[in-house]
Amino acid sequence: MSDSKLTEIEELLVRLWTDPTFFADAAATGVLSDFPDEKLDLRGASVYAAVLKANRLETMKAICPRTCKIAGEQWERLVLSYCKKMPELSLNRPSNCNHFLLNNMAAHFHQYFLSEESTLASNYPYMADLIHFEVTEAALCELDVEIHYDKQPELKDTRQFSSLAPVINPCSKMLRYQFDIPDILSAIDSLADNKGPLAFIGKDVVLLAVRNPSSHKIRVIEINELTALIVETAAGGTRSYQDLVALAADHCLLPSEALANHCFELFTELKEQFVIVGNHTI
Numbered sequence: 001m002s003d004s005k006l007t008e009i010e011e012l013l014v015r016l017w018t019d020p021t022f023f024a025d026a027a028a029t030g031v032l033s034d035f036p037d038e039k040l041d042l043r044g045a046s047v048y049a050a051v052l053k054a055n056r057l058e059t060m061k062a063i064c065p066r067t068c069k070i071a072g073e074q075w076e077r078l079v080l081s082y083c084k085k086m087p088e089l090s091l092n093r094p095s096n097c098n099h100f101l102l103n104n105m106a107a108h109f110h111q112y113f114l115s116e117e118s119t120l121a122s123n124y125p126y127m128a129d130l131i132h133f134e135v136t137e138a139a140l141c142e143l144d145v146e147i148h149y150d151k152q153p154e155l156k157d158t159r160q161f162s163s164l165a166p167v168i169n170p171c172s173k174m175l176r177y178q179f180d181i182p183d184i185l186s187a188i189d190s191l192a193d194n195k196g197p198l199a200f201i202g203k204d205v206v207l208l209a210v211r212n213p214s215s216h217k218i219r220v221i222e223i224n225e226l227t228a229l230i231v232e233t234a235a236g237g238t239r240s241y242q243d244l245v246a247l248a249a250d251h252c253l254l255p256s257e258a259l260a261n262h263c264f265e266l267f268t269e270l271k272e273q274f275v276i277v278g279n280h281t282i
Contacts, residue, residue: 015084056083056105063106064134066188070124070198078120082112104142106135126179126200133181133207136173137218140211145170147213152278155267158260161241166267167278168235171211174228178202182222210274221273226251227266231275240282241267 015022023046060079061068068075089108110132113121121128147170155164175181180203187198206228208221223231229251230244239247245263254262270276 053080059105060109063138064109064131066185067127067131067134069188069191070127070130071120074120078117081116082109085112085116106138109135125202126184129177129179129181130184133175133177133185133209136175137209137220140171140173140209140218141216143171143211147171147277153281155241155264155271155279158264161245161260163240163282164279165237165240165282166234166244166270166276167237167280168231169210169213169274169277171213172231172275173209174232175207175209176228177205177207180205181207182220208275212274213277219273221275230266231270234276237280 057076057079060082061075071078083105086105086108089112110128113128113131147167153160153164155166179200182205183203184198184200187200191198206223206225208223208228208231210219210221211217212219226248230247233239233247234244241263244267245260248263249256249259252259267276
């Protein structure tokens with residue numbers, strides 16, 4: 001079966017469980033309007049589609065458990081509406097066009113929510129940030145990336161700043177939100193099922209989500225904008241520790257020796273948190 005034909009069949013199955021009218025018409029007439037020449041076991045296809053529906057609902061719940069909890073009775077409608085839109089959302093994105101790759105199915109969920117769910121977004125202003133965080137966290141877990149570097153000299157003191165550059169964990173993501181996501185996660189996790197919806201006041205936060213290279217567990221660190229700038233600059237792989245200290249000097253008033261010691265402590269902390277996973281010589 002060709003790739004184009006397989007895509008058509010996939011989209012047919014998606015419609016069978018997201019469009020009740022389409023299914024009812026096909027069941028009543030025994031003919032699939034978009035595929036009049038195809039011989040398809042409608043009963044078998046509907047059973048398979050029902051299984052796909054259950055799998056997708058559970059997968060989306062696993063990816064976005066807090067969003068599911070907040071959405072409540074709206075959850076199934078939200079997921080089914082998103083899946084119905086998925087072919088359009090993934091248009092011109094070949095790497096994401098297979099709607100049946102469960103681990104990747106939330107790739108466009110945030111985009112869909114922003115463009116299609118104005119009522120939910122109005123009722124829960126923090127939900128867009130929450131969805132983005134949960135989808136990003138899941139994507140980091142699935143990211144198929146290995147850490148490659150030739151040398152790992154240890155940073156022992158500030159005298160090495162000019163000769164070494166940090167290697168930033170490639171399985172990391174800088175996140176900037178308008179709501180305090182760690183606080184929201186904690187509140188949702190402790191929310192009883194019979195409690196009403198939560199409300200939060202906006203608060204800008206900068207988070208760094210990092211995957212442990214060994215355990216693949218995700219750690220979320222709240223940082224300030226200067227630390228974010230240092231990590232983002234270091235991610236290019238060409239800036240020495242001394243370059244990063246000079247960058248910090250442009251944004252703070254500490255004396256040079258105190259700043260160097262402060263940055264050394266920061267670099268050590270970033271290493272302990274698996275943000276810095278090694279060093280290479282300059």
